Amino acid sequence: MESEIQHLDRVFLAIGPLTIYWYGVIIAVGAMIGLWIAQRESIRRGLPKETFMDIVLYAIPIAILSARAYYVIFQWGYYSQHPGEIIKIWEGGLAIHGGLIGAFITGYVFAKKRGLSFWQLADIAAPSIILAQAIGRWGNFMNQEAHGGEVTRSFLEGLHLPKFIIDQMYIEGVYYHPTFLYESLWSLLGFVVLISLRKVNLKRGEIFLSYLIWYSIGRFFVEGLRTDSLMLTESLRMAQFISIVLIVIAVVAWWYRRSKGYAKVRYLDQENRQGKTY
Numbered sequence: 001m002e003s004e005i006q007h008l009d010r011v012f013l014a015i016g017p018l019t020i021y022w023y024g025v026i027i028a029v030g031a032m033i034g035l036w037i038a039q040r041e042s043i044r045r046g047l048p049k050e051t052f053m054d055i056v057l058y059a060i061p062i063a064i065l066s067a068r069a070y071y072v073i074f075q076w077g078y079y080s081q082h083p084g085e086i087i088k089i090w091e092g093g094l095a096i097h098g099g100l101i102g103a104f105i106t107g108y109v110f111a112k113k114r115g116l117s118f119w120q121l122a123d124i125a126a127p128s129i130i131l132a133q134a135i136g137r138w139g140n141f142m143n144q145e146a147h148g149g150e151v152t153r154s155f156l157e158g159l160h161l162p163k164f165i166i167d168q169m170y171i172e173g174v175y176y177h178p179t180f181l182y183e184s185l186w187s188l189l190g191f192v193v194l195i196s197l198r199k200v201n202l203k204r205g206e207i208f209l210s211y212l213i214w215y216s217i218g219r220f221f222v223e224g225l226r227t228d229s230l231m232l233t234e235s236l237r238m239a240q241f242i243s244i245v246l247i248v249i250a251v252v253a254w255w256y257r258r259s260k261g262y263a264k265v266r267y268l269d270q271e272n273r274q275g276k277t278y
Helices: 022-044 051-074 096-114 118-144 153-158 165-166 179-200 206-223 238-259
Strands: 011-015 020-021 175-176
Touching: 011 022, 020 153, 022 051, 022 118, 051 118, 051 179, 096 118, 096 179, 096 238, 118 165, 118 179, 118 206, 118 238, 153 165, 179 206
Parallel strands: none
Antiparallel strands: 011 020
């Protein structure tokens, strides 16, 4: 059976010394689709059409740098001995939570400088972010990383997975949990949920807070299956700890903003150009 296994090539295109990997291509595709969706929605919400294009010019490079920095910091024992590998992001090693931190800080600063509502921008961006995450996990699939513990081929076949996924989960003589797929599907479902919440017309900021809660719940459980986690302690994974923190922050922020009257504007309300909106 193992002799029939065919692994997918990590390389998308190689021209002389230039090598482009599927990992980077898939992440870029996810980002572009997310940007397109956010641009369309921002125009419907009355924002200048260039708003999200301007944001991503800063947010994407900063998010990549912060995602890599986050990963390297928690793997410093290795990278301190191999500093030349710190820049090799095409081999993987971009921590989503690190990227989100960089992107959110960038979005907040951008909103303040442009006189826009951060909460409105975050609400518009939330479905795009989680969709980009769903797509981006397939970059991990191509790299054969971000997988879970050992399983049998019969287990994977019992999930009714296509052969190319089962084959790609066969790594150095062992089959592994396709945790990339679990998180991708959870994020894809989250995209549908967040898009649907636009019609519910929640208070401004609450679609974004729903994103934090939804993604963090899924990430907490999927992370428990992975074997390559960044560890906070011997028994607690860093991503699980961050997920718990984000859920608590989102729930408290939701309650606080409503109880203090800060969440007055609803998602479908047009931006008030004559004064600040929250």
